[in-house]
Amino acid sequence: MAEYFGTAVEDIFNTMEERFIPEGTHGVDATIGYNISGEGGGNWKVTLKEGTLKVERLDAEVTGCAVTLNAEAETFVGVTLGKIDAGEAFSGGKIRVDGDITILVNVLPKAFRQFTPVIWARDILATVRERFRPEKAEGVNMKIGYDLSGEGGGQWTVVVKDQTCDLKEVLDDDCTVVMRMEAPVFVDLNQGKLDGATAFTSGKVKIDGDIGAAGQTASLFEKYVAEGAAEEKGEELISLKCVPSINQRYATGPAVGRWFDGLKEKKFYASKCPNCERTLVPPREICAECRVRCNEFVEVGPEGTVTLIDVVYYASPDPLTGKIRETPYTALFMVLDGASRDESFAHDLNPKDIDRIKPGMKVRPVWAEKRTGSYKDLLYFEIAD
């Protein structure tokens, strides 16, 4: 694939959908043809109509559009990236426009966000030598390994020694620390889109070896700045990120303690109000309606009937582990067999059942193999059929 300024013509058209701003095309009904000649070129037809976008690649020259742009691949990419002055290219005859040029000038900037070239892990690592800060590396002697998987991945070793820095395209066996992650995660980290501590606590980054050394690496290098990116400097605004680790201590009391004892034996215990006779799941010491102590426990479940389903798509941390949850996950509300009708109890649903789950369905608990009388004993519920 022919590239100009590190970008292929195709990249520009392939990213149109994600750069599209539907609100920017209010009242617009236009077709734009692109005939890009030379190596890596091609013919594309872009249709913009009232907030919708269609990008087609054609086999032959595009005709019959409201406006058609003809240019060499290198010129087209250069102008798109701002490396070549559009006005000069136009007056110099390198870009030929047929039809209504105002569409290109007035509509396109509102309809699309600026194209930014894809940044690869390789591009970022290629700049480590020039970003190295020898003054911060006094007495530092280490090898930082990167094991990046997925698209654009690979293995690299950054060697810091005697206040010099070198890059090798191989993972040495004797690295001080090796950081393993998917290549796009590495790119996001270096662009500041992802915070290092969050990536680590959420398991996106795995660190083998000296964790302290991994933390030190950031100070050894200047921040990566993509070529040609954000040269204009705005007002400095301060935004701080941190991932505090908070110690938790939960005292169950006798009623919920009994509940956990039950889980160990694969049983659900509810407390029962001596006055209104409703069951409380999980058990509580006092019936909040009658305000009397509930001294009796009854066994309910283990199966239940679904009353409500919450499918959550927002990636929040799981308070029990601190890890960012896989999404979607489901909070399932159910009435356990034998429990009072209004006493629904919430727990997780096996993710494989998300597409099938409906209110009224019977569900059954799935237990941990090894149970110790804690919340970890009950894994989740699944459809019982």
Next chain:
Amino acid sequence: MEISYENTKDCKVMTGKMALPNQYFAGRVGSKFIIALRDEHKILGVRCEKCNKVFVPPREYCEKCLSKLDESWVELSNEGVITNYTVVNYNDKHLPRRAPYILALVKVDGADTPFPHIVEGIDVEDVKVGMKVKAVFAEETTNTIRDLDHFEPL
């Protein structure tokens, strides 16, 4: 089963850790305040002309008359007076110092509002309301209020 305060048979204590990814945005006014501490070692406040009050740390609106204040910056002294204090006597990892340390309300000269900060260089028994102090700035920036590291007696 008898439930009473004495009955601890079924009581359990569970411990764990929670990681909470947080993001704090200082805002335009807060950013300017911290940047002045960091780059110029200056304490900035904002003045409400209507109420004739100077607020530190600066805020965007006057708490009394709700006038917008983000254009009325004033540079204040790095010296001030302790208007109140407490001694922190416990340790926790989120705290900025090991106990015991002094957390005082310091009103810098030219300001009408005090703000809390650490006071060092004096024994916790010897701190007094009315004591004159001066700001000591941090060598390493954290982009927080702690770019002003602490106050110490004059």
